[in-house]
Amino acid sequence: SPESGYVQFISLAELNEQLKKQGATLWVYTPPGSWVLKGTPLAYVEGECDLSALLENFTLGDERTVEQDARFGLVILSEVASRALSPGVNDPGTAIDVIHRIERILWSMGQGMSDPKRDTKPQFERVIIGTVSATNLLHDGFASLMQDGGDRFDVMAQMLKAANRLSKSDWPDLANAAKETRTATLGIIDRRIDDPDAVKALHQKAKET
Template sequence: MEAPITVDRLRFLIYSFKEKLWVKPLGFCMLSLIVVFVAKIADGTSLAEHIPEIKAESVETLLSIMASSMMVIATFSAGTMVNAYASASQSSTPRSLSLIISDDVSQNALSVFIGAFIYSAVALTAISHTFFNEAGLFILFCLTCLTFAMVILTFIRWVDSVARLGRVGSTILKVEKATQRAIENRIKSPCLGAVPSGEVSQSKIKGQGTHPVFSQRVGYIQLIDIARIQQWASENDAFVIVNMLPGEFVTPDKVLAYVNRKDDVESIEQAYTISEERSFEADPRFGFVVLAEIASRALSPAINDHGTAISIISSVTRLLLLWKNSETTLPAEDELKREDYQYDRVSVPELSIQDLFDDAYTSISRDGAANIEVAIHIQKSLNAISNCFDKSSGFSESATHFATQSFKRSEQALAFSDDIERLRKCINQSSD
């Protein structure tokens, strides 16, 4: 019996399809073919007795205008999108390209233009062979007018969007929203619905984790199908200890999981979706990496745009504080038993808070160490996080650690003593 498709896997599949530029245009092409033949259905009804007469020449004229213009517009829109993708790769980071390609407005515009062209070409061919009677011509005329209106509205909306497509500010917002989705999903299922590794006793790890599972594939983990692992564990009366999280790099020497048997572990290895690139959907850390890359590029001597780096520090602060908002909604760990988890035969390690801060702040504090504005905003960001979380929490401890680390970098990089004193005041104010 196949494992059920989980919400996480379904969400990942939908996200993967959104990254494919051909999916929506293909869907609109199929829809345009169906719409043409829908008009023929009206010829088999008594609708012709109640509608005004529409000449085939007038419908043919409208369709000819649409057919001659839509392919030009579709070609123009595709060229504009390609230029925006190239601009995004150069001005921000190539890792953000998948988010820009999945932009709904651009994909919808290209799909509507290509679909309108296919519709007009097929409808013209049908009219030239006298395929429609009076009722069919009337319905086709209405559908053509509706298509014209859709094309015009789509074009206007697309022009407004394409002006910002690929720009740094727009890219930052897309990365932040994608990271926010991943964080919110991880907050709902901190360990992907499985038992946290900390909940599993050391004796159970030794007793049921004696045999490691390796992968012959090399790449990044994009998704772990926990439901498939749970089913395998139930059928084999086992407990699986997942050793790697989405976003980690897999090589044949890395242990994916630990099980209590040597044979029939192919299902465990196949439950991991491994690819050449990381994915935003199930990997909250990847969003912080991409944001830090954009900030580092903005701080390079060739660009020297500290305003972008400051904007990204604000985004990172908002994202990290999402965990603060979830503290009161999640049940305490000591109130949960192993049976309370959705996948009680699988344990998954929790996301490392230290790694989150390292992804978000290390490269920005290193590349912006000599920029007093960036250094001050890093201190303010980390101070806010430290103050918002409980002092004993991992977030507060990591924020304090990286604030000290960032100050030491800036203290060595800044040449003006007054700037160092300003930065030291930020540290003192936070400690007070």
């Protein structure tokens, strides 16, 4: 990396074309959204090629951007919910709306991932880059929100409902990650909510499908 910062964008089409001409393959170590330090690896190349030309396809900056970093989009939504739950704002309605928005995004993604007609042919066969897991997406969307709203019955009830609905996804990775999120939600409820009746009621909601 020529500088410290976030990987904001990778010009995949141009990168793939350069690699194809030189008979090389690139293994991207730092996908968009990664924080890198100056002088540390961005990627590893297999084959002989002009490294400086490849480097021109990486855009770095001081902030994350959403264009190729889907996880950051979920983080932004989660931060909106966390601010709404702060004592100075105290707006659980906005937090619940964010839960529904994130749920809708993940459900839609799950439908796409489980579509038997989904095109799985690689567009850029010379560029190898890791995938984003459903577990990571759920964590980015809900983790801080659950911590900030962990003592609120209304917020945690919606979290359990969202986890239950997502656990029915036809995309196995999302369904399994949602079940793990439901378990984590119950753990926070047990630690943060003092009213035994409220805790009992939320545990009952966790069983509803």
